[in-house]
Amino acid sequence: MNSSFGAEVAEQAVHWLIESQGDDFDARQQHALQRWLEADGEHQRAWAHIQQVNQRLRGVASPVVHATLQAPPSPARRRALKALLLLGVASASGLAVQQHSPVPGLLADYRSPVGQRRRLSLEDGSQLQLNTGSAADVRFDSQQRLLRLVEGELQVEVVNDSRPLLLRSAEGVLRLEPGRFNLRQFSGFSQVAVYSGRASLDGQSLLAGQQADFANAGWQGIAPLQADRGAWVDGMLVASQMRLADFLDELSRYRHGRLSCSEQVANLRISGSYPLDDSERILQMLEVALPVSVRRFTRYWVTVERRVG
Numbered sequence: 001m002n003s004s005f006g007a008e009v010a011e012q013a014v015h016w017l018i019e020s021q022g023d024d025f026d027a028r029q030q031h032a033l034q035r036w037l038e039a040d041g042e043h044q045r046a047w048a049h050i051q052q053v054n055q056r057l058r059g060v061a062s063p064v065v066h067a068t069l070q071a072p073p074s075p076a077r078r079r080a081l082k083a084l085l086l087l088g089v090a091s092a093s094g095l096a097v098q099q100h101s102p103v104p105g106l107l108a109d110y111r112s113p114v115g116q117r118r119r120l121s122l123e124d125g126s127q128l129q130l131n132t133g134s135a136a137d138v139r140f141d142s143q144q145r146l147l148r149l150v151e152g153e154l155q156v157e158v159v160n161d162s163r164p165l166l167l168r169s170a171e172g173v174l175r176l177e178p179g180r181f182n183l184r185q186f187s188g189f190s191q192v193a194v195y196s197g198r199a200s201l202d203g204q205s206l207l208a209g210q211q212a213d214f215a216n217a218g219w220q221g222i223a224p225l226q227a228d229r230g231a232w233v234d235g236m237l238v239a240s241q242m243r244l245a246d247f248l249d250e251l252s253r254y255r256h257g258r259l260s261c262s263e264q265v266a267n268l269r270i271s272g273s274y275p276l277d278d279s280e281r282i283l284q285m286l287e288v289a290l291p292v293s294v295r296r297f298t299r300y301w302v303t304v305e306r307r308v309g
Helices: 007-020 027-039 041-058 063-070 075-097 244-252 279-289
Strands: 110-112 118-121 127-130 134-140 145-151 153-158 165-169 172-176 179-185 190-196 198-201 204-207 210-215 218-224 236-243 258-261 269-275 292-298 301-306
Touching: 007 027, 007 041, 007 075, 027 041, 027 292, 027 301, 041 075, 110 118, 110 127, 127 134, 134 153, 145 153, 145 179, 165 179, 172 179, 190 198, 190 204, 204 210, 204 218, 236 244, 244 258, 244 269, 244 279, 269 279, 279 292, 279 301
Parallel strands: 145 165, 258 301
Antiparallel strands: 110 134, 118 127, 127 153, 134 145, 153 179, 165 172, 172 198, 179 190, 190 210, 198 204, 210 218, 236 269, 292 301
């Protein structure tokens, strides 16, 4: 049986486990959990695995683990328990050191949790920003400066230095000249945007004001830079006649759990600028801007449907 599952599903499984252990977990939430399990075999694999990890934690002879498990319910306990469970997912059977770890960014040099962004000053003076649920490794030596996007999305402002700066994703290595760049990791390809400077891949350049996808075959679909491409750095999600389904996919990156919509409203169009730090407010704004209703099974399971009446 295939036992693999992604980082996002691993976090969902952890949240469901924590929810199910709460005193207020009722029949409605149990039904929502069952629907989540039935939605995808990946969910079932993650759920089985996180239950095993939970059992292993209870057998660990560690004062820290024991104190976390025995602490009374509180937001602090939830955060600590989540961290322990995710660490257990990554470390079980040595998965943390493998390329296809269920939580590949857990042991990265720098990591930003879901719903948060992080800004860092590197030792050469370059500025690195990580988007929600992102992770990166930094390796500087006397010969080169190397950044590796482990997962998610980053933006980097590169300063001049005698050493080249290389930016690696799963699909290749970019050579960056001084300037500002955005790199996002998708499934099977990466996407880079050049605000200033120049990015080179296998000797082919991408210039300021351009963006492109790339995989093993080099640049694909070079296009003018989208004006809203890096709005996340300023804490905004900008949409211009975006399909509602695509908008919710983007918004779901910034919150825990499952966020989706019915096929009836998937093709509705939405425009505007929305604050990423308050996804609940964005959902409320959707009900004003579009003929939709937001249905909440739990805080981790939200569906947007056509408004009735």
